[in-house]
Amino acid sequence: MFLFTRMLLLKKQLVPTLIWLLMPLILTVVVVQWGNAAARDAQIPIAIVDEDHSELSRAFIQELQQMDLLTIQLMGKQKALYALEKNQLDSVFIIKRNFEKELRNNKRNQLIEAYSTNRSYFYFAVKENISSLAQRKATQAKAAHEVKNLLNKYDSDIEWSFDEIVAQGQQREERYELLTVDFSYYNENESSSPTEKTNLLTSWGIWAFFTLISTFYLFDWVIKESNHPVVVRWLQSKISYITYFFSTLAVYLLIMLVIDILTYRIIETQFIWSEVLVMLVFRLTCVALALFVAVHLKQVLSYYFITPILALLLALLGGVFIPMERFFAKWPIMSELSPVYALLQWDVSLVWSVFIVLICMYVYRKESNRFA
Amino acid sequence: MKNFVFFTHQYLKQMKKKWWKLLLLFVFPLVIIALSFMALSSIFVQSEQQKLSIAIVNEDTSSESQLLTQLIVTILKENTYIQAELLSMEEAEEQIEQNDSTAAIVFPSHFAADLYEGTSVKLHVLGNPQEKTQSMVVNELVETIARYIASAQANILTVYHYAKDTSISPEELESLKLELLMDFTFYTMGKRKILREYEWVLQPFENPLHYYSIAILFCLTIIWSILLFVFLSKQTSKSLQMRLKLAGVAFWQEHAARIFTTFMTVLILSSVLFAIALSQLDIQYYALDYLRMFLFVSLLILLTIVVCAIFDVIFHSDKVKLLMTFLLCVVLIAGSGAVFPTIYFPYSMQQLFPNFYTFDIWKWLTDLIFEERNYASYTKSGLMLALALTLYSGLVYVKGRWAR
Numbered sequence: 001m002f003l004f005t006r007m008l009l010l011k012k013q014l015v016p017t018l019i020w021l022l023m024p025l026i027l028t029v030v031v032v033q034w035g036n037a038a039a040r041d042a043q044i045p046i047a048i049v050d051e052d053h054s055e056l057s058r059a060f061i062q063e064l065q066q067m068d069l070l071t072i073q074l075m076g077k078q079k080a081l082y083a084l085e086k087n088q089l090d091s092v093f094i095i096k097r098n099f100e101k102e103l104r105n106n107k108r109n110q111l112i113e114a115y116s117t118n119r120s121y122f123y124f125a126v127k128e129n130i131s132s133l134a135q136r137k138a139t140q141a142k143a144a145h146e147v148k149n150l151l152n153k154y155d156s157d158i159e160w161s162f163d164e165i166v167a168q169g170q171q172r173e174e175r176y177e178l179l180t181v182d183f184s185y186y187n188e189n190e191s192s193s194p195t196e197k198t199n200l201l202t203s204w205g206i207w208a209f210f211t212l213i214s215t216f217y218l219f220d221w222v223i224k225e226s227n228h229p230v231v232v233r234w235l236q237s238k239i240s241y242i243t244y245f246f247s248t249l250a251v252y253l254l255i256m257l258v259i260d261i262l263t264y265r266i267i268e269t270q271f272i273w274s275e276v277l278v279m280l281v282f283r284l285t286c287v288a289l290a291l292f293v294a295v296h297l298k299q300v301l302s303y304y305f306i307t308p309i310l311a312l313l314l315a316l317l318g319g320v321f322i323p324m325e326r327f328f329a330k331w332p333i334m335s336e337l338s339p340v341y342a343l344l345q346w347d348v349s350l351v352w353s354v355f356i357v358l359i360c361m362y363v364y365r366k367e368s369n370r371f372a
Numbered sequence: 373m374k375n376f377v378f379f380t381h382q383y384l385k386q387m388k389k390k391w392w393k394l395l396l397l398f399v400f401p402l403v404i405i406a407l408s409f410m411a412l413s414s415i416f417v418q419s420e421q422q423k424l425s426i427a428i429v430n431e432d433t434s435s436e437s438q439l440l441t442q443l444i445v446t447i448l449k450e451n452t453y454i455q456a457e458l459l460s461m462e463e464a465e466e467q468i469e470q471n472d473s474t475a476a477i478v479f480p481s482h483f484a485a486d487l488y489e490g491t492s493v494k495l496h497v498l499g500n501p502q503e504k505t506q507s508m509v510v511n512e513l514v515e516t517i518a519r520y521i522a523s524a525q526a527n528i529l530t531v532y533h534y535a536k537d538t539s540i541s542p543e544e545l546e547s548l549k550l551e552l553l554m555d556f557t558f559y560t561m562g563k564r565k566i567l568r569e570y571e572w573v574l575q576p577f578e579n580p581l582h583y584y585s586i587a588i589l590f591c592l593t594i595i596w597s598i599l600l601f602v603f604l605s606k607q608t609s610k611s612l613q614m615r616l617k618l619a620g621v622a623f624w625q626e627h628a629a630r631i632f633t634t635f636m637t638v639l640i641l642s643s644v645l646f647a648i649a650l651s652q653l654d655i656q657y658y659a660l661d662y663l664r665m666f667l668f669v670s671l672l673i674l675l676t677i678v679v680c681a682i683f684d685v686i687f688h689s690d691k692v693k694l695l696m697t698f699l700l701c702v703v704l705i706a707g708s709g710a711v712f713p714t715i716y717f718p719y720s721m722q723q724l725f726p727n728f729y730t731f732d733i734w735k736w737l738t739d740l741i742f743e744e745r746n747y748a749s750y751t752k753s754g755l756m757l758a759l760a761l762t763l764y765s766g767l768v769y770v771k772g773r774w775a776r
Contacts, residue, residue: 016689041718071719087574088715110568117572119713127567135563136523142559143527146552147534154538165530172490173526179493179518183511185501186468186476217691304694305602309400312698316407325505326414 020218021255024210025263032203043071044122047080047092054100056137061095063133070126084115091116091123093130104162106145108138136173140166203267205320208282208340212314215286216307218252222294223303242368249287256283278346285339285352288359295366314338375621379629383604387637397603398641401595405588424506425455427464427476430483436550437484443554444477447517447561454513468500475499475510487521488549490529524556576742585649586741587710590734593642593669594708597676598701601634602694605684624768627684631677638673655744664748665740671753672733676704678760685767708734729756 048064050057065072075083080092094113102111112134116123144165151160172178222245225231234241260283264276293310297303315321318340328335335341342349387394426448430441441458448456459467459476467473478496486493497514499507531552535545577583608616616626646669650657680697687693705711708730714722725731732752739745 020691038718038721041720042716043719045715084572085574087713090715109565112567114567114569115572116569117574117577119574119577121713122716127569131563131566132519134566135560138563138566139523139527139556139560142556143530146531150531150535150538150540154540156538158534158537165534168530168533169527172529173523177492178490178522178525179487179495181495181497181511181515181518183497183499183507185499185504185507186465187501213695220691301605301690304690308694308698313404316404316411319411322408322411323505324411327411330414 017218020214021259023214024207025259025266027210028203028207028263028267031206040068042069044069044090044126045071045073045088046126047073047075047083047089049077049080049092049094050074051077051097052095052099056100056103057095060099060133060137064130067129070129081115084117087117087119090120091126103137103141106141108135108141111138136170140169143169202320202344205315205318205340205344207263207267208318208343209311209315209320211283212286212289212311212340213308215256215283216290216293216311217304218256219287219290219294220300220303221248222291223297223300227298227300240368242364245367246364249291253284253287256287275346278343278348281348281353281356282339282343284356285349288356289339291363292359295363315340317341319344375625376629376632379626380633383629383633386604386606387633394600394603397599398596401592401599405591423453423455424474424510425457425467425472426510427459427467427473428456429459429461429464429476429478431461431481432479432483432485433481434484436488437479439550439554440484440487441479443557444517447557448513450561464498468498471500471502473500474503474506477510477514487525488553490525520560521553521557524553524560528552528556576738578742582653583742585652586646586737589642589645589649590672590708590710590737591705592645593638593672594676594704594730595701596641597634597638597673598680598697600638601630601677601680601684602697604630604634623772624765627681627768631681634677635670635673638677639670642669642673650741653741655741657744658746661740661744661746665737667750668733668737668740668748668753671750671757672730675729675753675757675760678757678764682760682764682767685764685771704728704730707731710734729753732756 048061050061061072061074064070073080073089077094080089080094083089084092092115094115096111096113099111102108112130114123114127114130116127141162144160144162147165148160150156151158231241234244257280260279261276264279265271268275289310290307293307294303297306315338317324317334317338319325320340324335324341328341336349336351339349339352342352428441428445430437445456445458448454461478464473464476464478468476476498478498480494480496483493495514495518497507497511499511501507528549532545532549535548540548643666646665647662650662650665679700683693683697683700687696707714707725707728709725710730714725714731717725729752736748740748
């Protein structure tokens, strides 16, 4: 009987409801893909001024141009420094006149001039890259000189060639991975690849944010239907309002759980039960939050207004946009403020589990008094 | 006109009635900004203050490897925020478990011998799962050092290759290996000497506190305009709409009143705050400067509200309308370049930014405030406003026709 009424109500809004249900999944996929693409395309604009115009300096610039993150513009000194002053460039590097000559003579000090400003956010990284590349050249030159010294010392008749030794050093470095580093956490068996976890935006964080919003918006029926003119008829109907209320809730929950499991299958490659459980608890928390807000508001419009703000706040506190680990290290209690944090740690938060139960009881009492 | 005044009055009344909600509305963005700021600063500040303590575990007993580990410890200690000590594996594990160490670097057995031979060697970093971010920092650091040593070693092998062909004695060759490794690694580490660095101070960012307070104020103005405009929306039932129409009230009259109320409220608030902020800077402005800034701030608010109003007319569903408006807020702020310089965005995106009015207004505002420029061009923003207003009135007109 009640299912029938539910269906009648849903029929009219079937498409919007479905869209709102699937929104977190779709938007998560879109945002993560787009975000990754944007992060790949992100660039650091720098200018290189080549004063040397030698073979070595040109090769050096060519190697620099192969670095993904840098967008290199070749220009004159005047123009480059002007652009830097106008904050159109992150930094300017000037290859000094005697670059090749000095390198060949095993001198490396102050071969490159580096200009940055107090707004060059990525200068430290660019500097690191450019100086290590230049240092590689210098080390290769040093090797050539060491060989020369050795050959002189032991009176060898082997022919000495700067370019050949440099080429050999380069080859050795490229061919063999002489020293590599692998990383794992203590007491964790899976050697997780570290780069994966330092992603700026994690899919689950984004998903949590959109799930909060979509859950809030899907539960607007709590307000809408208790404001509807027909509510007076609950007094005469066979099933009580509270039965209706919780049955509807159950139907929504069931659909959401199915969609959650689907989402998990799509986003994660393996299926881990404990993680699914955490996810379901998170969804329950969202529902509890939505109910809590909804039963206190009379106007749908203010509900629509407040809930995205609440979602934003919870997502921020949960560390979706900015990693909060350091922050929570200082104030551990703060980590319990948002259910999102527990989700991202794949952990069940005790505080929020208690909250779910309390809210169920609270809503039950509040709603059962309403039209009885 | 009478209706317009009436509705403006209504909106003012509505605001007065819900004053505490309004207060929340104005405070909420501040809370979000403060929270983000605290979180961000806790990332950057602590990583400089707190010392990273690293355990070095050497499973290779050869004397060369003792020297090598010593070398790495010296390199690590060049960073002032790092504490490194040599421990055994058990001790290191215990330290990590007690959260005393951030990470351990493990040198495998035969480490030095393999490295000299030119066979591939693996260093192992054991991170502390309780301090994931810092463990990553250590990992990055070790990877950098490993790259240096590998680079040095590749060239040493070349030298070695030539040395073998000379009349050098085997003992000398052995000691040469170690000597070269130390020498080259230190040489590589000193790469800072290649650069001669100059750092310039750009005017607007000379004092980050001043710059960021103005930037935050700018963002707040946008956020407040949007929030207040949305906040003032009302749900009018179908029957009431009908009655209003019969009384000769057009849709736009109510809407225009809403725009006007929002505009005036935010304008007064922002102007006061901007005036306070500007008085804190030690620059003397002329009355004309204030007028220019005031004009730009009003343009900013008005444009933002009109764009919101356009959204209000286009989208039918309340939910979609709200979500799109919040999205708009994010886009406007990101495109202005007030928080994060736009030069780092992908090139294709960068070309879009000059089309944003927030970008234009922010550029002029910083010029006026920090560089004391004594002229300003309103053409672009003015044109945008005209465009937005035309679009808006067109939409309202169409909607009015439609409703009939």
